[in-house]
Amino acid sequence: LLDKMLHKIINLTVRDVRFPTSLDQHGSDAMHTDPDYSAAYVVLDTDSGLTGFGLTFTLGKGTEIVVCAVEALARLVVGKCLQEIVSDFRGFYRLLTSDSQMRWLGPEKGVIHLATAAVLNAVWDLWARTEGKEPKQLVSCIDFRYITDVLTEEEALDLLVKAQEEDQMQKEGYPAYTTSCAWLGYPDEQLKQLCTDALKSGWTRFKVKVGADLEDDVRRCRIIRQMIGPDNTLMIDANQRWDVAEAISWVSKLAEFRPLWIEEPTSPDDILGHAAISKALAPLGIGVATGEQCQNRVMFKQFLQASALQFVQIDSCRLGSVNENLAVLLMAHKFNVPVCPHAGGVGLCELVQHLILFDYICVSADLRNRMCEYVDHLHEHFTCPVVIQDAHYMPPKDPGYSCEMLESTVQRHQYPEGNVWKNMKK
Numbered sequence: 474l475l476d477k478m479l480h481k482i483i484n485l486t487v488r489d490v491r492f493p494t495s496l497d498q499h500g501s502d503a504m505h506t507d508p509d510y511s512a513a514y515v516v517l518d519t520d521s522g523l524t525g526f527g528l529t530f531t532l533g534k535g536t537e538i539v540v541c542a543v544e545a546l547a548r549l550v551v552g553k554c555l556q557e558i559v560s561d562f563r564g565f566y567r568l569l570t571s572d573s574q575m576r577w578l579g580p581e582k583g584v585i586h587l588a589t590a591a592v593l594n595a596v597w598d599l600w601a602r603t604e605g606k607e608p609k610q611l612v613s614c615i616d617f618r619y620i621t622d623v624l625t626e627e628e629a630l631d632l633l634v635k636a637q638e639e640d641q642m643q644k645e646g647y648p649a650y651t652t653s654c655a656w657l658g659y660p661d662e663q664l665k666q667l668c669t670d671a672l673k674s675g676w677t678r679f680k681v682k683v684g685a686d687l688e689d690d691v692r693r694c695r696i697i698r699q700m701i702g703p704d705n706t707l708m709i710d711a712n713q714r715w716d717v718a719e720a721i722s723w724v725s726k727l728a729e730f731r732p733l734w735i736e737e738p739t740s741p742d743d744i745l746g747h748a749a750i751s752k753a754l755a756p757l758g759i760g761v762a763t764g765e766q767c768q769n770r771v772m773f774k775q776f777l778q779a780s781a782l783q784f785v786q787i788d789s790c791r792l793g794s795v796n797e798n799l800a801v802l803l804m805a806h807k808f809n810v811p812v813c814p815h816a817g818g819v820g821l822c823e824l825v826q827h828l829i830l831f832d833y834i835c836v837s838a839d840l841r842n843r844m845c846e847y848v849d850h851l852h853e854h855f856t857c858p859v860v861i862q863d864a865h866y867m868p869p870k871d872p873g874y875s876c877e878m879l880e881s882t883v884q885r886h887q888y889p890e891g892n893v894w895k896n897m898k899k
């Protein structure tokens with residue numbers, strides 16, 4: 474086994490892969506009106522022939538900057554053996570996040586952190602392709618720096634038990650909700666059609682984009698609530714559109730549609746603002762959800778300490794890969810706040826399904842108020858796409874972190890030379 478684990482990383486390639494989703498308004502919200510779902514796509518080659526695949530999710534033009542950042546990190550990875558990395562994964566995480574010249578760009582936030590996620594996701598993929606891991610080993614991957622005031626390594630080990638048998642997940646899967654019916658740029662007719670289809674396929678939880686125009690929001694929420702009936706679940710997502718007071722008054726006007734949560738009501742950095750919104754909306758039975766642009770575990774720590782969110786939305790590509798997401802899962806558990814991961818984008822469902830299954834099996838053992846986002850775009854481009862059955866994520870069967878793309882897809886979608894882009898004025 475040790476031999477197998479040596480796998481020296483001899484090459485890192487990163488490619489700018491973009492999908493023209495904005496043409497059909499897929500993924501559109503109150504702030505991102507023309508999103509082209511994209512990825513900085515990383516491949517790690519080893520001398521043993523084993524390959525690791527990782528990515529981070531971005532939008533369109535932003536991808537080229539992330540690609541540069543990944544290239545800058547490559548020298549810290551190439552030449553290392555997998556064994557060397559995972560035997561001190563905490564140290565390797567720090568090497569990437571604390572490089573004395575590059576940390577000035579973050580630290581642990583923004584483009585450099587997205588790039589870190591892409592690289593580490595590929596390392597996790599490589600590792601997952603070689604063997605199973607023990608919970609204890611996983612805790613040794615977490616960098617506890619800056620969070621020991623709420624969570625120590627010893628405590629983490631206590632929390633991390635094998636809480637649940639995997640059988641239930643194998644049979645029923647992990648509950649999901651869909652965001653695909655109600656992107657902001659979809660006309661009402663499309664929204665109705667997609668909602669009808671989703672109901673037929675067994676979906677019971679729906680997220681609607683809001684925040685650009687109150688009248689539109691009222692109309693769209695009314696349509697959806699009428700279609701899904703009183704017992705199904707509705708969530709709304711403003712993607713950071715409002716100031717604090719505006720968020721409270723706007724959402725109060727949508728309260729009649731009984732949303733479970735308002736997501737990203739204001740700046741993702743405004744912890745006290747989210748606390749104020751949480752407090753104001755609690756009497757209406759509406760929680761606050763955020764996390765897809767929460768920069769790191771330290772911010773999540775403070776969100777939790779300040780009771781500023783009622784749903785933790787981890788993101789497989791915004792945080793520093795599995796290492797940092799584990800820290801957040803454990804802190805959320807300690808504060809008794811449910812985790813409902815952000816997914817969608819391109820590859821995010823494929824990645825985050827692993828984290829939420831882990832959360833259920835090893836940390837929370839609880840499904841109340843918990844569900845994982847699902848978005849029905851671009852799965853066909855992956856070699857092991859997610860499997861959804863009756864609105865549940867079915868556990869992935871293939872070894873690895875599930876974000877290997879078809880090579881033909883990468884070639885066609887590579888920006889700017891791929892066929893998809895060559896003839897498009899963008």
Ligand SMILES: C[C@H](O)[C@@H](O)[C@@H](O)[C@H](O)C(=O)O
Pocket residue numbers: 499500501502505508652710712765815816817818846
């Ligand atoms: C630009 C993207 O589609 C976002 O709108 C999306 O991630 C969204 O916030 C979500 O919660 O799925």
Ligand SMILES: [Mg+2]
Pocket residue numbers: 710712736737765
């Ligand atoms: Mg969102």
